[in-house]
Amino acid sequence: MNRRPWVLGAVVALVFLFLYAPIAWLAIASFNSSRSLSRISGFSLQWYAELLDDTRVFASLQLTLQLALASAAISTVIGTLAAFGLRRAFPGRGLWTVLLSLPLVVPEVVMGVAMLGFFVRLAGIPLGFGALLFAHVAFSLSFVVVVVRSRVSGMDVRMEEAAADLGASPFVAFRTVTLPLVAPAVVAGAAFAFLLSFDDVVISSYLTGVGSTTLPVFVYAQASKRGISPEIVALSTLMVTATALLLIIGVLFASWRARKTGSAAKLAV
């Protein structure tokens, strides 16, 4: 019954073409010598040169990076704790699961306007970096929990019990046994949180204050006003390349860890 899946393979190849064609086109268009994105007329680096001269882009890039790092750090720490909290069954675990699934299913526009209303009217939190950070952690947390939890729940409790039997204190057992086992998932969760924050348009667009525009919000505002500028396409190409590299490094790191710890456990990417 093991027919070779030619048809399936062909369909999968087409889906991958669908996934990569737009990205490839973007990269090609960023080297275009004319302003057009649809017609390629020659090779040029002028859009990259203009991008490097644009101080507004770099100011918002810096803010976006700081925000993404802070958000990833906070959500990774408290999300990992939560994943461990959900490890064993206890009364009320179902409720926690529902709470944690909310950020995954509530549409971004609803979260955005809700946070705008709450921060401005009731909490008195000024729009800007602080408001952005509160919001970004709130929508990234669940992704960290999902990723880390999948690893934690697949872990063999007997490994930690063995450590305890051999005389390790709970702290030592955690540091030498538990932590190395969940590390790949924690790294994956942190990368997830970083990129979610780095790429967010909708929620951030409600919460940016004067002088605290994140890069995606800046790009969105530019695009709605004047259409797509080739400079932004060049920037997008750089961002695509950077995120792809980050992901590849992450996968390599995770598989290196997996080989080192000798476990064939699946990666929690």
Add this chain to the structure above:
Amino acid sequence: MLRRWLKANALLAPTGVWLGFFLIAPLVVVVEFSFATRDTGVARAVLPWTTQAYLTALDPAFLPIFGRTLLYAGATTVACLLLGFPLAWFIARYGGRYRTALLAAVLIPFWSSYLARIYAWKALLDGEGLVNTVLGWVGLDRDGGFLLTHGAVVLGLTYGFLPFMVLPLYVACERFDVRLTEASYDLGHGRVSTFFRVVLPGVRSGVLAGSLLVLVPAAGDFVTPKLLGGVEQSTFGSVIDDQFRGGNNWPLGSAMAVLLLVLVVFVLVLRGRRGEDVL
């Protein structure tokens, strides 16, 4: 038992506090706003309590927008299922040691800038774009390209949300015992019958979780319809956005946000506990 309960809740407490303050409280405030009176001044929503915003939101004038939003979200979910299932099945069954790499390959475009991906489609679907040019070779091109059509919006949404479908489907396909299909063939079922009676029920939890992760966010998205569909294709999300962005009518925007939340709760209840282990 009590100790275990205390320990679990202590570990979950920071998350609970954060989500309570910055997610639940804002959602409660939206419900409150939806019953407020519109104020054109700075406050934008004031007393007395009224259901006026809901009456406006349910006005027949908004019906086409409701319908369009559901159409986009539904079509996007179906398209993601049709593209995502072969992909997830292939990676889980035939991926071998390249599984992780293949999954990562699905995720890389997803992690490129969301706006950049929409721009790329804008360029490709333009009248002079690559899609129209290639279709022109076989005489299927369209004057002015495919921008500003329903198809363009569904395409853009499908592209944006496909990974959310593939990941839960992959988990379900990986867990599915392939010997069941062999048993089905041995018992005389054909390929079609095996697919619908054995495979599909087997990966049900993945289908449900994936559909949930695609349907609801797609119903709320307004950036994709705005950039690929233009003003004529406004959706529920973009109407909410308009009410807040211009400070036009916070109570109306809130009432519509609450209606969208009701849809979320409805879908969650409909799904029941079936897909919980995947999500």
